[in-house]
Amino acid sequence: MAKRVLMSGNIAAAEGAILAGCHAFFGYPITPQNDLLEHMSRRLPPLGRIFVQTESELSAINMVLGASAAGFRAMTSTSGPGFSLQQEGISYMAGMELPAVIVDVMRAGPGLGSIGGAQGDYFQATKGGGHGDYRVLTLAPASAQEMMDLTMLAFELADKYRNPVVVLADGFLGQAMEPVAMREPVAELPGKPWAITGARGRPKNVLNSLELEPADLEPRMQALVQKFEMMRQNEVRYESLDLDDASMAIVAYGSASRSAMTAVHMARQEGLRVGLLRPISLFPFPYQALSDLAQRVDDFLVAELSFGQLVEDVRWAVGPNHRVELVNRLAGVRLSAEEILEAIRKMAR
Amino acid sequence: MAQTKAAKSDTILFAAPQSLEDVPLHYCPGCGHGIVHRLIAEVVDKLGIADRTVCVASVGCSAINYLYFKFDGLESSHGRAPASASGIKRCRPDLIPFTYQGDGDLAAIGTAEIVHACARGENITVFFINNAIYGMTGGQMAPTTLVGMHSTSTPGGRNPALAGYPIKVCEMLSTLEGPAYIARVSIYNPAQVRRAKQAIELAFRTQLAGLGLALVEVLSPCPVGWGVEPVQAMDWLVEHMLPQYPLGEYKVTEAVQALKEVKGHA
Numbered sequence: 001m002a003k004r005v006l007m008s009g010n011i012a013a014a015e016g017a018i019l020a021g022c023h024a025f026f027g028y029p030i031t032p033q034n035d036l037l038e039h040m041s042r043r044l045p046p047l048g049r050i051f052v053q054t055e056s057e058l059s060a061i062n063m064v065l066g067a068s069a070a071g072f073r074a075m076t077s078t079s080g081p082g083f084s085l086q087q088e089g090i091s092y093m094a095g096m097e098l099p100a101v102i103v104d105v106m107r108a109g110p111g112l113g114s115i116g117g118a119q120g121d122y123f124q125a126t127k128g129g130g131h132g133d134y135r136v137l138t139l140a141p142a143s144a145q146e147m148m149d150l151t152m153l154a155f156e157l158a159d160k161y162r163n164p165v166v167v168l169a170d171g172f173l174g175q176a177m178e179p180v181a182m183r184e185p186v187a188e189l190p191g192k193p194w195a196i197t198g199a200r201g202r203p204k205n206v207l208n209s210l211e212l213e214p215a216d217l218e219p220r221m222q223a224l225v226q227k228f229e230m231m232r233q234n235e236v237r238y239e240s241l242d243l244d245d246a247s248m249a250i251v252a253y254g255s256a257s258r259s260a261m262t263a264v265h266m267a268r269q270e271g272l273r274v275g276l277l278r279p280i281s282l283f284p285f286p287y288q289a290l291s292d293l294a295q296r297v298d299d300f301l302v303a304e305l306s307f308g309q310l311v312e313d314v315r316w317a318v319g320p321n322h323r324v325e326l327v328n329r330l331a332g333v334r335l336s337a338e339e340i341l342e343a344i345r346k347m348a349r
Numbered sequence: 350m351a352q353t354k355a356a357k358s359d360t361i362l363f364a365a366p367q368s369l370e371d372v373p374l375h376y377c378p379g380c381g382h383g384i385v386h387r388l389i390a391e392v393v394d395k396l397g398i399a400d401r402t403v404c405v406a407s408v409g410c411s412a413i414n415y416l417y418f419k420f421d422g423l424e425s426s427h428g429r430a431p432a433s434a435s436g437i438k439r440c441r442p443d444l445i446p447f448t449y450q451g452d453g454d455l456a457a458i459g460t461a462e463i464v465h466a467c468a469r470g471e472n473i474t475v476f477f478i479n480n481a482i483y484g485m486t487g488g489q490m491a492p493t494t495l496v497g498m499h500s501t502s503t504p505g506g507r508n509p510a511l512a513g514y515p516i517k518v519c520e521m522l523s524t525l526e527g528p529a530y531i532a533r534v535s536i537y538n539p540a541q542v543r544r545a546k547q548a549i550e551l552a553f554r555t556q557l558a559g560l561g562l563a564l565v566e567v568l569s570p571c572p573v574g575w576g577v578e579p580v581q582a583m584d585w586l587v588e589h590m591l592p593q594y595p596l597g598e599y600k601v602t603e604a605v606q607a608l609k610e611v612k613g614h615a
């Protein structure tokens with residue numbers, strides 16, 4: 001049996017990255033992701049790997065870009081304001097088809113907001129976020145275990161699709177201490193013949209996103225579109241709980257889904273037929289799973305730590321013939337299982 | 350006589366550098382970028398490092414200059430080339446990345462990246478092309494635009510009360526401990542071109558010896574942005590830019606000085 005170790009979600013993500021062969025970490029302090037960065041500063045150099053505390057998140061993402069271009073697994077971690085600064089670099093990497101992992105440990109509010117956990121970066125992480133036509137794969141862990149596992153998966157998918165992958169966590173998940181079953185280190189990393197390794201015995205490699213002629217850029221962008229379509233077909237991930245006989249489904253991801261799970265158990269004890277659909281991939285979003293569910297479930301309750309972002313995707317998936325309600329808290333305030341239960345009761349009446 | 354003639358035509362006295370692609374450059378007539386590209390290619394050839402060199406382009410007129418070199422190339426976002434080059438170098442110390450940045454790229458939007466790459470003493474090479482203007486976007490004011498100089502965004506000439514003063518990059522960065530070599534050169538006549546090439550070579554050798562960041566600023570003409578003919582642009586550079594941006598070496602660490610003295614350095 002795998003060794004179980006008690007650790008915070010942030011540390012679990014860091015350890016997952018190390019297991020996945022992440023060679024370089026570049027980051028800038030911001031709460032609530034600081035312990036991830038600090039952990040990397042202790043762990044990476046003794047392994048002969050690279051840690052740099054940069055002057056900004058801009059610099060961090062562009063160092064990730066360089067390291068990735070050189071063929072290495074590289075990552076950064078940040079939170080809200082820093083994630084905003086990194087959008088340009090993420091867009092460049094999507095355009096240049098460079099893998100990268102970005103862990104966004106979400107905090108609250110627009111602006112400086114608060115350092116409490118929240119999920120307000122949902123649109124930014126799932127709809128593109130930066131300029132131009134692109135998508136990033138977005139994975140939403142809901143436990144310290146998944147902070148590790150999905151960070152490892154993020155590196156795998158980033159290489160598979162040559163595209164940035166965002167691990168969308170939040171302050172609650174990042175800080176919470178939970179037992180984590182340690183995984184085996186990734187033994188073999190994929191070859192990267194496209195990387196910048198010095199033009200020795202091969203024609204030069206150029207990594208760019210620019211084409212001066214629109215007619216030259218369009219086929220490249222069409223290829224990207226096809227790639228995003230492949231992600232939609234192959235990379236949808238979600239978890240179902242108690243949905244077999246349910247007449248009401250809660251939809252929640254990340255730490256909101258933890259409260260939702262408890263609420264489902266409490267509601268079941270009251271005889272309410274409630275289940276949970278927890279998206280694990282936010283892009284691609286489990287639209288099909290939800291629209292299938294809508295064939296047999298009447299009501300949907302969306303629990304999120306943002307002002308109504310996830311709920312838009314759920315409404316889109318289930319169509320106009322279903323009740324879709326929102327239960328949420330903002331600003332870094334916890335959404336309790338009791339509050340969700342109350343919303344379930346209200347909707348069931 | 351006939352024999353001498355034949356021998357002469359067999360001897361190649363001047364050829365394009367190996368590391369330069371045989372394609373037309375897209376720069377305007379009289380632009381300095383092409384000269385600097387050639388010098389870089391000549392030095393890379395001389396040092397025999399083409400299979401390890403990486404051109405990290407910036408955003409500006411030279412944004413696609415990786416198309417002109419035969420070695421590997423990387424695009425970067427506006428101002429961030431030093432970060433991307435550092436990312437490469439940290440992971441692959443055997444590669445020789447250089448950035449190639451305009452004054453808008455390096456001294457406006459990318460100021461933080463170059464200052465901190467210098468502060469950390471990243472072992473990369475930086476070529477900084479100062480033409481006192483934003484060429485690519487149509488001749489707007491750059492951080493290096495001279496006081497009183499006309500640009501498409503300083504209609505009456507740069508007025509310090511509104512638009513502040515030019516940034517002297519070499520002077521500023523040489524106050525930092527991190528960089529190993531900082532020099533300002535120009536290319537306004539053949540003698541200066543030769544000096545520029547020496548500085549470029551020393552900058553690469555600084556990286557090859559693992560001595561830290563080397564930056565060469567090149568005062569370079571942009572006839573189109575300045576609104577003058579190509580030949581007059583060289584005179585304009587001498588008359589207006591040299592007094593503001595004196596040529597010379599601004600930082601040479603002892604280790605780099607020792608490199609300079611190694612026999613064989615041109």
Ligand SMILES: Cc1ncc(C[n+]2csc(CCOP(=O)(O)OP(=O)(O)O)c2C)c(N)n1
Pocket residue numbers: 408409410411427450451452453454455478480482483484485486491
């Ligand atoms: C974030 C961002 N802002 C603005 C631009 C537009 N832009 C492209 S080149 C340039 C100025 C480049 O000037 P300089 O660095 O002096 O190089 P030159 O063109 O003179 O060689 C600007 C502002 C951009 N590409 N990206």
Ligand code: SF4
Pocket residue numbers: 375376377378379380381382410480484485570571572573574
């Ligand atoms: S605008 Fe200026 S810098 Fe740009 S190519 Fe023309 S001359 Fe060169």
